Amino acid sequence: MNPDYGQSDSVPTALIILFYAAPFIALVVFGFIGMFAERSHYKSIRQREQNGHRIPITPTRTLEPDRSVAESRLVAASVVVSLDYFKRFLANLRNLIGGRVRSYESLMDRARREAVLRMQDECPDADMILNFRMETSSIANTRGKRGAGGVEVLAYGTMVRYAAPETTPPKLS
Amino acid sequence: MNDLILTNLETVPGRRIVEHHGLVSGNTVRAKNVGRDIAASLKNLVGGELKGYTELLSQSRDEAVERMKAQATAMGANAIVNVRFSTSSVAQGAAELYAYGTAVRVE
Numbered sequence: 001m002n003p004d005y006g007q008s009d010s011v012p013t014a015l016i017i018l019f020y021a022a023p024f025i026a027l028v029v030f031g032f033i034g035m036f037a038e039r040s041h042y043k044s045i046r047q048r049e050q051n052g053h054r055i056p057i058t059p060t061r062t063l064e065p066d067r068s069v070a071e072s073r074l075v076a077a078s079v080v081v082s083l084d085y086f087k088r089f090l091a092n093l094r095n096l097i098g099g100r101v102r103s104y105e106s107l108m109d110r111a112r113r114e115a116v117l118r119m120q121d122e123c124p125d126a127d128m129i130l131n132f133r134m135e136t137s138s139i140a141n142t143r144g145k146r147g148a149g150g151v152e153v154l155a156y157g158t159m160v161r162y163a164a165p166e167t168t169p170p171k172l173s
Numbered sequence: 174m175n176d177l178i179l180t181n182l183e184t185v186p187g188r189r190i191v192e193h194h195g196l197v198s199g200n201t202v203r204a205k206n207v208g209r210d211i212a213a214s215l216k217n218l219v220g221g222e223l224k225g226y227t228e229l230l231s232q233s234r235d236e237a238v239e240r241m242k243a244q245a246t247a248m249g250a251n252a253i254v255n256v257r258f259s260t261s262s263v264a265q266g267a268a269e270l271y272a273y274g275t276a277v278r279v280e
Contacts, residue, residue: 026218034220041221061182069187074179074256076234080227084220107220114222131181137260139226139268150223152230154258158180163187 027086034084038106045113055120057129057157068163075129075159077118080139081111082150107151108136115155126159133157177242178252178279185252188279194248198273199240202263203233230270234258237272250276 063069083091087103094101112134119129135154178185205213209225216223237258245253256274263269 030218030220037219037221063186072178072180072186074181076258078227078231078234080223080230082217082220082223085218087220130186133181135258135260137262139223150217150226152226152260154234154260156181156258158182158186160186 027089030084031086034086037084038110041110041114045110045117048117049113055123055126055129055159057116057120057132059132061131063128063130063160064162069160070163071161072158073123074156075119075122075126076154076156077115077122078152078154079111079114079118080150080152081107081114083107108153111136111151111153112155115153119155119157123159123161125161127162128160129157130160131158176251177245179238179242179256179274180252180254181256181274183255185254185277185279188252190252190254190277191280192250192278194245194250194276194278196273197241197244197248197250197253197276198271199237199242199244200269200271201233201236201240202267202269203229203236204264204267205229230260230268233268233270234272237270241272241274245276248276250278252277252279 083103087107091101091103094103115134123129133156135156137152137154139150139152178188180186184190205226209229213223213225216225241253241256253274253276256272259271259273261269261271
């Protein structure tokens with residue numbers, strides 16, 4: 001007969017519950033942190049896309065032939081982003097039934113827009129970026145499994161700065 | 174070596190190509206270190222940008238480009254056109270970054 005039996009048992013029970021609930025608590029906590037991080041990232045992307053002079057980008061390879069070029073060089077920028085714990089869990093669930101994996105869609109969108117913004121920041125004095133290309137590769141995670149560690153997006157192109165603003169009016173055809 | 178012009182077009186805009194030297198390339202295989210790996214796996218829980226990896230990959234890419242430039246300089250070229258990048262994972266936790274292009278001489 002131990003009068004403390006009921007009291008001493010209550011602590012381990014709480015610990016056991018905590019032990020099994022920990023992954024779900026982590027899911028919720030990291031999910032919320034990830035959600036806020038994503039929101040603030042999107043906010044900063046939108047802000048940077050709107051304000052300031054944004055250089056026109058084109059995937060074509062030709063430029064205006066009758067303007068002289070002062071400078072041209074390769075510009076490249078990359079970014080690596082990954083999903084949070086909760087969204088990865090959702091994506092894994094989605095894998096079972098198939099369909100649109102929204103969490104990855106927004107991840108790719110963020111990565112691409114961020115890479116483009118960084119590339120533009122590399123050449124603030126450019127008039128145009130020609131032959132724009134993007135490359136995506138998935139980075140393996142710590143245990144060597146592919147795809148879960150994040151994605152890398154590389155954006156590159158050739159920046160062109162024209163010699164002087166056009167003084168003659170364009171020819172009428 | 175800094176006066177080499179790199180573009181991913183077929184020509185250097187505003188310049189005329191006078192001589193072709195052929196293909197030049199540079200590669201590097203990099204593995205991430207343990208410290209970065211641990212930091213990145215923690216960052217992986219909350220998602221977002223993995224700055225350590227971004228930095229590592231851009232450093233490696235610069236290294237590959239530097240090697241390509243060195244090859245072109247040795248050939249006597251002063252520009253590299255049609256530059257391309259490619260990434261492939263060769264082993265667990267290691268990636269190869271490869272840059273290639275055509276070394277040319279422009280006037």
